[in-house]
Amino acid sequence: MTNLTTSRTRSFHVAGLLVCGSVLCGAAKLSGQDDPRKDAPEAEVPRSATRDENQTEKRPPSTRDRTVITATRSPLNPLDVPRGTTTYDAENLRELRQVRTLPEALKEAPGISVQRTGHAQGSPKIRGMTGYYTLLLVDGIRINTSIWRSGNVEYWNTIDPWAIDRMELVRGPGSLLYGSDAISGTGQVFARGPLDYVDGDDRVRTRTGLMVRMASAENSFSERAESRGRAGRLGWHAGVTYRDYGHMVAGSSIGELPYTGYHDFDVDAKVAWDLEDWRLTVGFQHVNPEGGPRTHSTVFAKPWRGTTVGSDFLRDIDQQRDMLYVRGETRFSDALRAEFTVSGQRFEESENRVRSNSRRRITEAEVDQLGVQARFALDLAKGSTLSFGVEGWFEGVDSSFREFNPDGSLRSTRLRGAVADDAAYDRVGLYAQLEQDLGERWHLIVGGRGEYTEADADQVDPDGTNGWLPVHRSWRSLVGSVSLRYDASENLRFFGNVHQGFRTPNLADLTRLDVALSGDLEIPSTTLDPERFLTFELGSKYDDGLRRAAITGFFRQGKDLIDRLPTGRIVDGNTEVTKANVNSGYWTGFEFEAATALDFVTVDGTTLDSFEVYAFGDFVSGIMDGIDPADARRIRARKLPPPSGQLGMRWVEPRAQRLTAEFFARAALNVDASEYNAAEIRNTERIPPDGSPSWVTYNVRTRYRISDALSLALSVENITNTDYRIFDSGLNEPGTNVMFTLSATF
Template identity: 20%
Template sequence: MFAIKKKDIKKGQVFLETKAEGLDEIVISASKFEESKRDIPKKIVSINAQAIQFNNPQTSADLLEASGQVYIQKSQLGGGSPMIRGFSTNRLLITVDGVRMNNAIFRGGNIQNVISIDPFSIQTTEVSLGAGNVIYGSDAIGGVMSFYTHKPQVSYSKESFVKTEAVLRHATASNEKTGHLGLNYGLKKWAFISNATYTSFDDLRMGSHGPKDYVRPEFVASNNGDDVVVRNSNPLVQKFSGYNQMNLMQKVRYESKEELTFDLGVFYTATSDNPRYDRLIRYRNGTLRSAEWYYGPQTWFMTNFNVIKLSSHSNLYDKIQATAAYQNFQESRTDRDFQSSIRNHRAENVNALSFNLDLEKGLSRRTKLFYGIEYVYNKVNSEAFQENIENFETQAIVTRYPNGSTWQSAAVYGNIKYKPNNQVVFQSGMRYNYVVSHADFSENNVFLNLPFRASTNRASALTGSAGVSWSPNNTIQWRLNASSAFRAPNIDDIGKVFDSEPGAVVVPNESLMPEYAYGGELGLRLNFDDILILDTATYYTYLNNALVRRHGDLNGETEIVYDGDLSEVQSIQNASKSWIYGFEIGAQVHFNNSFKLTSQYNITGGTEETDGIEVPVRHVAPNFGNTHLVWQNKCLKVDGYLNYNNTLDFNQFAPSEKEKDYLYALDQNGNPYSPSWYTLNIRSQYQINKATTLTASIENITDQRYRTYSSGISSPGRNLIVSITYNL
């Protein structure tokens, strides 16, 4: 039973918080309109603002990792590539306020775009585990990560509503320094919210206890213009891993009536040069290979306009929302070999337009229809040049992507929910998608002599899903869901040219088809009077015509010279099919109102078949999980927790990972493998007064030295994080 004292009620308003473990929690990502979590036949993980503040994540990648069901790979400190149920990168979809962030150059290799989303601006995050193509289209094969930012809050009284927030945070492992300012100003119909965050990271220190293979014994430095190898005075410090980042957000909201709102959002994120640490630790002939390898400033700009009407007597809809958005992505890469005078620069600029119209209509008291249309347009600009650092002469080189390429997607979808009673909910939907891309290779043909000058790729897909949620009583909920999904080739698949690994270069392939996934999920949730809650799920996915990187040829040649190196020719091909399966179990034990235990464990497996040979799937993460003991009273909350990760042996590696021995520890046979690890951590939050909150945590108390699977940088050693938040 809920109770509140009169003296705690301010201005006649009472704000209620969602019960995190309740089945009646509201989610948005399943249909783009609010629905009860009980009605969704697939698993959705929700993280609210209160949990985000307590977790105190340094990036949005760390926020996802804290959920216990998203595995994060990092090639550098300024990174964070999610893995969900054996899928990653361009087989996962990221949305911000309902707008897809995935663009035409989202690659099959690890991507770091999620760090562009400011965790201080997030109100809720929903992670939909499993395919989400009916609502979201191409790329949503393994899951959808939906970020919803803070909404401007209008005043519901005659006085204006003003809320300010200031945060300062420091972390010792990277000497992180973060400052955040937020302001909400609300009138009766208008509201404005402004956020600004700046973060600076120095070089990251790894732990003291663990594999010696991870230490940084030496690095390349410049001495009077010459490259020299310098002994690292502290091998635990990962030299040249630090960077900084700025995030800005401005939103405006107008409520003309209670049921009609207009929202305008503007977002801008920019990093500094971001050293790619995994490329800086590679050796060639016993010497460090690269003198420089860094991403240039990664910038993301988005403006979106949303109109939503939540009550209508139209025959076509009860609720309707339209969203139009423009995004600009800029990224670049700069590299120079050790003692080379040649520095390579490659830069990309993607402009993305999108429009979504989503509608909800009650067909009867028991039946609702969700339907909509979507259009997405991307244009990719790519340039590249080579610079001689001695005489500053420049010349054009092969670009990463065909300059001026376009990618377009148009779709229509429908999803119906039938609820015959309070115990059973059926959901079923279909989506038709048409995708066309065009790439002009004339500029790169000067360097590559491709057998084609241009490529137009057309693909269409009809996908669907069907599921049932059955709650025979307050204790049991069964979930059963089956779905098909697809990913259409993008410009990264069709036209990319890059050095995928030492001694290999990927070249364009104009003959690509979509890859398709077919999967099912069975889930069971048991709630014993909110004292013991168990949530389990098992799933299986079959991926056909998988787009993978494989060896090939260019005009009959299996090797070409690329950036001065003789390299094996590779390309993206529909050359594989894979089977991915797994099991997840979560538990909550509420000992009393103040003390609880939570735990989550994830098991994933998978094989891939190419040319009749079955091998492990690259993005299947090791078994991983966490366990938390949480105690809370009115002013103080304390969480002691373990994160843990199983071993992935050499024979469990995909072939592409076996070739990256510089990322891993070596076993007794000298083969690379990913060792098991654990961290012991504690965090606390203390409400000093109504305006001030202190959050402090010590991560990796035992100072373990470890790397998450497939990562190029070691995780932080013992790390003290302190932040203070002031709200007024």
């Protein structure tokens, strides 16, 4: 395996260097030519994109040329969405910010803290919650499965950020439209697709893209090649991405972090056929991050501010996600639109762990998911639209556990892995939502959802001696939601929302048998019921094309919350815990963002309208009932991130808008050790026992479009080489990180 990996890595690096050389040699020629796309019709922008990824960003960056779909399942201008939202297009992700992974694409969004257990694992905390309290979609298809955990998860890393046209993040509940798990936020990515169909245009049109990215502190080299095309009614897209990471380098006092490298190989494709009355789409994705270490639990971890070093000799995680779907879109009449989707996904995960006794444990899980969706939108009258649909998600889960002696011989096996083997988890949901104009200024959105969930797991007890019975459970959930928006003027909106939400216990809740946190051993809990949430939101948005601002405040109450309880037993040095519906609590907070062009500032007779100053920040607080015998007081919600924010200035060269430059500072406050709950006190491998310090980083980035076909991006993050750690992470963030990206389109 090592030789094969080394050979494949070397071949991709050689290919990347050849691409760099050929592209740079042709740069002068390309810069002197006309845009190779100028003869193509404007409608070639992908149907899922808001604009072409090579279109230069206008200043100031008003949201008026964008749309948000995830919040209501219908396209709306962000100003008109009665929710806190963030959107990114391909240009922002790939060139301007040079993002490495999908979770890190969200680190500059208000209300989000991106935790990293390891270099290959990232989990966004949205409004103070993460894991299965957040929902992730790709082209409307659920990535969440029944093995997602309550805490930090690695599954957001199974999306290639270079393979998407647009990303949307909606903060707050989404159970009405998407069912269980959509409690604190919903993220959706729209995969890259073919060039759009233009009626009457039967030409064969193609567009090829090449990308190379290098980063110093990540010790990384990444490359991508893709091609998009159209021949009359038939369109296609295909892309391949490879990333290789060596040992990461943290800030000045820590330096190189050994045992942090991994590699990632991804493939994506999409075919679209535009008929007279139908649009048929077939999409495919293969994502395969391999060898991602959880360094914090190993002897290779470096202590920081009192954190403890793990005892494992090795702990790697391999992941693979394969998705194939077929979608049909049509209009049955001028008033009725419909979309039908059948999808299949396979998720594979394997953990290779060598404990301090030199015994190797290999734990594997495989989830096969079938999805069926039917969605409709009916225009009842002017200003009135009814959206409704039905969807089903059906999962089969297999798992295994093997332990080997130090000499490689098989020591033992179990009848199951971290979750129950030979298990099934199915859910069917129906929803309806009415969008109604109440005159010219008032707008109402109201709806409801019913969902039925069933869990079956025969192999819960790993050896038949623990008394854990098979699981045969079912639950019914019914929720409603209402949103009211007031248009105070053309540029100003006020809104208020009341959302019910629910999260049904999954197989990770009911049947998990594995180590959690830094030293808890979680055992099955087969009698759980759904968690219930009620969220209130108030907010306002403003956008006049030169200035924009938004603020949203929320209060979320949770009942019948599932939490871990110590059983009083110590097993192999770990504290045994089980789960129960024993908790309740609330979260409250706000997010804000604001930006303004400096059109009101004049220097030597020149107006600085090509400059923009922006800021955003967030705060979330949560109080939970004390259910831990070691800490019975009402306590701070577990793993709650501290307040954070960003302040920056951006400049776009005003004439041709080819050059963009930006300076910004990111910061987060400290978490005092006196605020830790019992679980955080025990989690000494990740959380400094004397408190998590505040931090600030200074950063600069620039992008220069040499021609309409070639661009260069250069960024320097953490200029002062500060040592810092995102709260609850398993390792420190990179030190001074110089990033370079070369993008070419032919």
